[in-house]
Amino acid sequence: xxxxxxEIGMIARALDxxxxxxxxxxxxxxxxxxxxxxxCENPGIIQEKLAExxxxxxxxxxxxxxxxxxxxxxxxxxxxxxxxxxRLFPTEKGKRVYPFIKREHDYSNRVALxxxxxxxxxxxxxxxxxxxxxxxxxxxxxxKGNKRLY
Numbered sequence: 001x002x003x004x005x006x007e008i009g010m011i012a013r014a015l016d017x018x019x020x021x022x023x024x025x026x027x028x029x030x031x032x033x034x035x036x037x038x039x040c041e042n043p044g045i046i047q048e049k050l051a052e053x054x055x056x057x058x059x060x061x062x063x064x065x066x067x068x069x070x071x072x073x074x075x076x077x078x079x080x081x082x083x084x085x086x087r088l089f090p091t092e093k094g095k096r097v098y099p100f101i102k103r104e105h106d107y108s109n110r111v112a113l114x115x116x117x118x119x120x121x122x123x124x125x126x127x128x129x130x131x132x133x134x135x136x137x138x139x140x141x142x143x144k145g146n147k148r149l150y
Contacts, residue, residue: 008131015108022104026097027071033101035064036090039074040098044087055139073097 016031023033038053039045045053051061065088068074073094079085090098113121138148 004131008128011112015112018108019101019104023101026100028073028097028101030064032064032068032073035061035068036073036094036097037101037105039068039088040090040094043089046085046087050088055136057143068094 019033020029020031023029028036034054035050038050042050042053047061047065048058050065051058054061056064065074069076071093072091074088075091076086077089079087113124116124142148
């Protein structure tokens with residue numbers, strides 16, 4: 001079963017490449033659309049939680065967030081109760097682009113699942129969620145500076 005992760009990786013890279021090409025006209029590059037979608041779907045999210053959702057380190061998230069802020073897609077606002085906390089919100093520009101990103105996602109989803117029955121698609125989703133949860137355990141372990149034993 002060694003080909004499963006390669007297949008998942010090829011699918012993810014192909015979809016990411018397509019998105020990067022199609023979203024270039026909106027000044028969204030290199031996966032920035034992932035961050036914008038999460039901020040639009042979770043207005044007020046903090047940077048650390050966003051990084052956790054996307055499964056990237058804080059530095060990578062900070063760079064993407066800074067670019068999105070620079071291009072006017074998102075804005076940071078101080079938390080009402082704790083001024084040290086900065087919450088992320090989509091700007092009007094970000095809100096205008098979100099429906100296009102969502103349509104692209106829905107289209108890609110339909111294309112990817114073409115030929116699968118509803119039952120097969122649900123099974124695939126359940127299996128992939130199990131795989132993700134398994135990988136998340138290792139991701140959390142390694143993120144904390146630990147080494148996996150191969």
